[in-house]
Amino acid sequence: MTDLNPVSAACVADLPQDALREVAPRYLEEPRGRWLGQAGALVLPRTVEEVAQTIRAAAEHRVGVVPYGGGTGLVGGQVCPDGPAPIVLGLERMTATRAIYPEENVMVVESGAILSDIHDAAQEADRLFPLSIAAKGSARIGGLLSTNAGGVNVLRYGNARDLCLGVEAVLPDGSVWHGLKRLRKDNTGYDLRNLLIGAEGTLGVITAAALMLAPRPAEEGTALMVVEDPRAALALLALARAHAGEGVSAFELMSGQGLRFLAETMPDLRQPFAEPPDWLVLIDLGLARGLAPAGVLERIFEEALEAGLAHDGLIAQSEAQRHDFWELREQIPEANRLIGSVSSHDISVPLGAIPDFIARAGEAIARLGDFRVNCFGHLGDGNLHYNVFPASGHDRAEHLGARDTVKATVHDLVHGFGGSVSAEHGIGRLKVEDLERYGDPAKLAAMRAVKAALDPLGIMNPGAVLRG
Amino acid sequence: MTDLNPVSAACVADLPQDALREVAPRYLEEPRGRWLGQAGALVLPRTVEEVAQTIRAAAEHRVGVVPYGGGTGLVGGQVCPDGPAPIVLGLERMTATRAIYPEENVMVVESGAILSDIHDAAQEADRLFPLSIAAKGSARIGGLLSTNAGGVNVLRYGNARDLCLGVEAVLPDGSVWHGLKRLRKDNTGYDLRNLLIGAEGTLGVITAAALMLAPRPAEEGTALMVVEDPRAALALLALARAHAGEGVSAFELMSGQGLRFLAETMPDLRQPFAEPPDWLVLIDLGLARGLAPAGVLERIFEEALEAGLAHDGLIAQSEAQRHDFWELREQIPEANRLIGSVSSHDISVPLGAIPDFIARAGEAIARLGDFRVNCFGHLGDGNLHYNVFPASGHDRAEHLGARDTVKATVHDLVHGFGGSVSAEHGIGRLKVEDLERYGDPAKLAAMRAVKAALDPLGIMNPGAVLRG
Incomplete structure (x- = not known):
């Protein structure tokens, strides 16, 4: 790879002039405030041709390009703090729904489309686009695909990559890959789609996607169940799936710490239990015709009671109550933000290792000092947000020196569990x-070879994923 | 890429000696008899280390390596007819189940494991490994992953790639990627797993895989329904999914021609209808507790009758009858083989385009001559096997001159439909x-760049997928 240049006047002259904008501060803000980005130019294209022109100009002048979707990413992939100031390429003006095929359960959208707008468009066609994350009101599909977003419905419907049948993308040489197939089966060559998905803009820019929709479940239901511990939560998951099969749309773990954070930061939010239990799960069902979710949830709860897996529970009796239960789960990240974490960890371990991991991580963190842990997340996927906070009455600023140790402690443990x-x-x-x-050396070497092959100049999102 | 060498004595000396075998003819047979392969050496390793040693020796001596699983592939990926005779690397002695985690719905197997043995092992653990194809009795999982096999349950469970959480693989430089993670969510870098899956052994050799299992449906049911035409079949699919959601495990299209081929070649096979209807579908349901499949199929059939989508049908009343219905579907490829096709096509088009495709392809083939068409397959995936046969009483040998024209006619039409x-x-x-x-030029260029980056010597399955 060659050294990159700052954006020169000659480079700006080669960019699509109608798409050039003044750089606004929001493009340079890392959501958790870790650092400030920089931009030599801001381009907001409206067409794939304008994206291609931008990439060709960047290649010609050896200038970095940082693709920017909704700006909600939590690992700084969209904000470049060092090296020569890059072109920031915002996709926010490419938001069209190019086509929708309800009978095929397919929708073709441009990559600037906001997730909740995609939800609405799918619903209008009596379909469901199942990808859902807390930032759905601002996250854009191009970024969601480029980061292979997960969220609350992965258990049933898979990650972002599993919901994408094809993409249109501009590759690092400025060529356009017209890959917007809407086929369930297509074995014609290497899986370039999955290579771009999750590459975080380092191998090209996704400009549009053919998304898989799902039939809307005929009826939905939600329950909160209090469990003794994470092991009981896992057994309850198996029980729920034995009853409802793929009908289990979400299975989320929450802790008493999470409920206490909600009480502390959002006193108006209705708490489900008089005393926050140590552990609880949110179960969401979406069923085909002929099965009433509330009835199925009752049977699951009764069996769970008998088996000693659950000892209290609430089954939503209305859409409003379902919304309230979900609101608890979805406000936890905001409560965490208001409390202020010492270190946050987005980790996964094999499902069977979750109880041991939680126990051992708790012990290890306790040995490091007086911390509060809010462990919550997508239990059905083995994916926990394991976030560490100062003790009550203390501030994160007191613990900034411990951050790296806390992080290494959690990550070493995760890695040891094959997570x-x-x-x-x-x-x-x-x-x-x-x-x-933590990466496998052979995989890392292969990643570097692929990066060098597809982006030999190193212009695409320099410094993200792989060191430049 | 450099020119490859034949297998020299020095190369043989560097291969794992315990794994060397005499080359048996079966490794050189293309299943449809298109050509004869060649082998300079046959290696049947028992460990990933022996696979790595083989690849390192091949790299050292610039010799091609052709990975060989069950030998059932239909596009000659496992049989190399020209260039210097390569090393054939058979995985048939690596068949261990390394671990099974029923509570995680995960199983780790070596790549020589036969698909039906994996089915049995999953069943013993009260789980389902859903990948299923007609060749399940001899196809091996390494080959199934390397070709991203599809089959009859893709509608519900996805293709082979969707059922694989991680792989162990030997890369073209002989390094071993220890990627046997069993995680539902893991966004640490490029998706090397999906790059190897479907690369047909041209980017490395998969030696083991962590497979996703599914809970076994509580109850299963199967029906045959006679439909007016493919458009009615599609509407019936939507109706079935409205009733049973993800519970629709398979939705297969068959034609009267297929039933007549079965009657001609397998007179002992029980025909479901007195007169073969023009079109029929096989619907397979696997449901969670509380829903009887036969009852759901009856309701689907009643609504289909009312809506004019179906006009006759049979709902299996026993496991034996289910087996009979499936036997019809699964024997069609063998009947085709006995009849002898002029040209066979494994194609997909967008779901909504299927009726038009079938109509226009039929017209185009009729213009080419007096042929019989057996069009059948995985309707729910938009995947049809569109096979063209000589008229009754005629032999394929009379039509070999027309094969290329027939193929181009079908493929051009498929391509025109975005298939x-x-x-x-x-x-x-x-x-x-x-x-x-038919490939997209930008994608092809990217594929060639990836191949050159990961296999710069061009030793892995030379001539497959990309021209050497």
Whole structure:
């Protein structure tokens, strides 16, 4: 790879002039405030041709390009703090729904489309686009695909990559790959689609995608169940799937710590139980015709009671109550933000290792000092957000010196269990060292070879995923 | 890429001696008899280390390596007819189940494991490994992954790639990627797993895989329904999914021609209807507790009757009857083989385009001559096996001159509909020209760059997928 240049006047002259904009501060803000980005130019294209022109100009002038979707990524992949200031390429003006095929369960959208707008468009066609994350109101599909976003429905419907049948993309040489197939089966060559998905903009820019929709479940239901511990939660998951099969849309773990954080930061939010239990799960069912979710949830709860897996529970009796239960789960990240974590970890371990991991991580963190742990997340996927906070009355600022030790403690443990130190957020710039430390050497070498082959100039999102 | 060498005595000396075998003819047979392969040496390793030693020796001596699983591939990916005779690397002695985790729905197997043995092992653990194809009794999982096999349950459970959480693989430089993670979410870097899956052994050798299992459906049921035409079949699919959601495990299209071929070649096979209808579908349901499949199939059939989508049908009343219905579907490829096709096509088109494709392809083939068409397959995936046969009483040998025209006619039409000329069989050596003709140029360039980056010597399965 060659050294990159700053954006020169000659480079700007080669960019699509109608798409040039003044750089606004929001493009340079890392959501957790870790660092400030920089931009030599801001391009907001409206067409794939304008994206291609931008990439060709960047290649010609050896200038970095940082693709920017909704800006919600949590690992800094969209914000470049060092090296020559790059072109920031925002996809926010490419938001069209190009086509929708309800009878095929397919929708073709441009990559600037906001996730909740895609939800709405699917619903209008009586379909479901199942990808859902807390930031759905601002995250854009191009970024969600580039980071292979996960979220709450992975258990049933898979990650972002599993919901994408084809992409249109501009490759690092400025060529356009017209890969917007809407086929369930297509074995014509290497899986370039999955290579771009999750590459975080380092191998090209996704400009449009053919998304898989699902039939809307005929009826939905939600329950909160109090469990003794994570092991009981796992057994309850198996029980729920034995009853409802793929009908289990989400199975989320929450802790008493999470409920206490909600009570502390959002006193108006209705708490489900008089005393926050140590552990509880949110179970969401979406069933085909002929099965009433509330009835199925009751049977699951009764069997769970008998088996000693659950000892209290609430089954939503209305859509409003379902919304309230989900609100608890979805406000936890905001409560965490208000409390202020010492270190946050987006990790996964094999499902069977979850109880041991939680127990051993708790012991290890306790040995490091007086911390509060809010462990919650997508239990059905083995994906936990294991976040460490100062003791009550203390401030994160007191613990900044401990951050690296806390992080290494959690990540070493995860790695020892055969887990992942980035389950759904990606590598971005924040976890490049983690990837180097925990990644398999043969895989890393192959990744570097692929990067050098597809982006020999190193212009695409320089410094993200792999060191430049 | 450099020119490859034949297998020299020095190369043989560097191979794992315990794994060397005499070359038996079966390793050189293309299943449809298109060509004869060649082998300079046959290696049947028992460990990943022996695979790595073989690849290192091949790299050292610039010798090609052709990985060989069950030998059932239909596009010649496992049989190399020209260039210097390569090392054939058979995985048949690596068949261990390394671990099974029923509570995680995960199983770790070596790549020589036969698919039906994996089915049995999953069943013993009260789980389902859903990948299923007609050749399940001899196909091996390494080959099934390397070709991203499809089959009859893709509608519900996805292709082979969707059922694999991680792989162990030997890369073209002889390094071993220890990627046997069993995680549902792992966003640490490029998706090397999906790059190897479907690469048909041209980017490395998969030696073991962590497979996703599914809970066994509580109850299963199967029906045959007679439909007016493919458009009615599609509407019936939507109706079935509205009733049973993901519970629709398979939705297979068959034609009167297929039933007549079965009657002609397998007179002992019980025919379901007195007169073969023009079109029929096989619907397979696997449901969670509380829903009786036969009852759901009855309701689907009643609504289909009312809506004019179906006008006759049979719902299996026993496991034996289910087996009989499936036997019809699964014997069609063998009946085709006995009849002898002029040209066979494994194609997919967008679901909504299926009726038009079938109509226009029928017209185009009729213009070419007096042929019989057996069009059948995985309707729910948009994947049809569109096979063209001589008229009754005539032999394929009379039509060999028309084969290329027939193939081009079908493939051009598929391409025009935005379809794929290889839906589930892959490219192998038989479809290299098709890939060059119909593939997107930007994707092809990217594929060549990836191949050159990961296998700069061009030793891995030379001539498959991409021209050497």
